[in-house]
Amino acid sequence: DAGVIQSPRHEVTEMGQEVTLRCKPISGHNSLFWYRQTMMRGLELLIYFNNNVPIDDSGMPEDRFSAKMPNASFSTLKIQPSEPRDSAVYFCASSLGTVNEKLFFGSGTQLSVL
Amino acid sequence: KNQVEQSPQSLIILEGKNCTLQCNYTVSPFSNLRWYKQDTGRGPVSLTIMTFSENTKSNGRYTATLDADTKQSSLHITASQLSDSASYICVVSGYNNNDMRFGAGTRLTVKP
Numbered sequence: 001d002a003g004v005i006q007s008p009r010h011e012v013t014e015m016g017q018e019v020t021l022r023c024k025p026i027s028g029h030n031s032l033f034w035y036r037q038t039m040m041r042g043l044e045l046l047i048y049f050n051n052n053v054p055i056d057d058s059g060m061p062e063d064r065f066s067a068k069m070p071n072a073s074f075s076t077l078k079i080q081p082s083e084p085r086d087s088a089v090y091f092c093a094s095s096l097g098t099v100n101e102k103l104f105f106g107s108g109t110q111l112s113v114l
Numbered sequence: 115k116n117q118v119e120q121s122p123q124s125l126i127i128l129e130g131k132n133c134t135l136q137c138n139y140t141v142s143p144f145s146n147l148r149w150y151k152q153d154t155g156r157g158p159v160s161l162t163i164m165t166f167s168e169n170t171k172s173n174g175r176y177t178a179t180l181d182a183d184t185k186q187s188s189l190h191i192t193a194s195q196l197s198d199s200a201s202y203i204c205v206v207s208g209y210n211n212n213d214m215r216f217g218a219g220t221r222l223t224v225k226p
Contacts, residue, residue, distance in 0.1 A: 056212040105157030
């Protein structure tokens with residue numbers, strides 16, 4: 001298996017532009033997570049899906065952020081409009097679902113908002 | 115206050131030496147504790163997962179210990195290699211998948 005696949009690897013955009021990050025979880029995994037990592041705050045959970053349904057989006061910073069999971073093999077995280085403070089590395093992770101299962105992370109998307 | 119505290123914040127050791135990283139937590143209820151290795155520019159990779167009933171788990175040169183009574187864990191790295199240079203993150207989970215608390219990590223540098 002190729003693991004969790006994220007795209008793009010790097011994204012540079014201007015303030016106010018829409019940004020869409022993409023994730024393909026490991027086949028057969030039914031839990032998907034979006035995280036944000038910064039030097040100041042470390043890893044923070046943004047949203048968690050189980051069986052394609054958003055279970056917990058309390059970590060989404062504000063209405064500018066939205067996430068979808070239209071099917072078991074694809075998810076997107078959208079920021080509209082983007083702001084410089086959104087600059088961070090965004091990780092997608094997937095697991096088999098139960099709390100003691102191993103979590104597999106993608107390589108992340110490095111987002112820079114100028 | 116973060117519920118997962120790691121120490122030291124950073125550590126430099128010589129290749130071949132051993133080292134121990136610490137993780138103290140106050141998360142309750144507790145389901146499991148994980149150690150991850152994160153190389154620069156990559157996503158975290160799982161090293162060990164320990165549930166309440168486990169007090170030690172090994173993965174090659176990595177050995178994690180857990181004392182659920184004192185809420186402390188350690189990650190011991192034996193015979194360090196240059197490739198061990200990375201951040202090591204301690205993660206403590208409650209009973210739900212979305213209830214993971216991340217430590218700030220220890221940045222380990224192994225020098226030749």
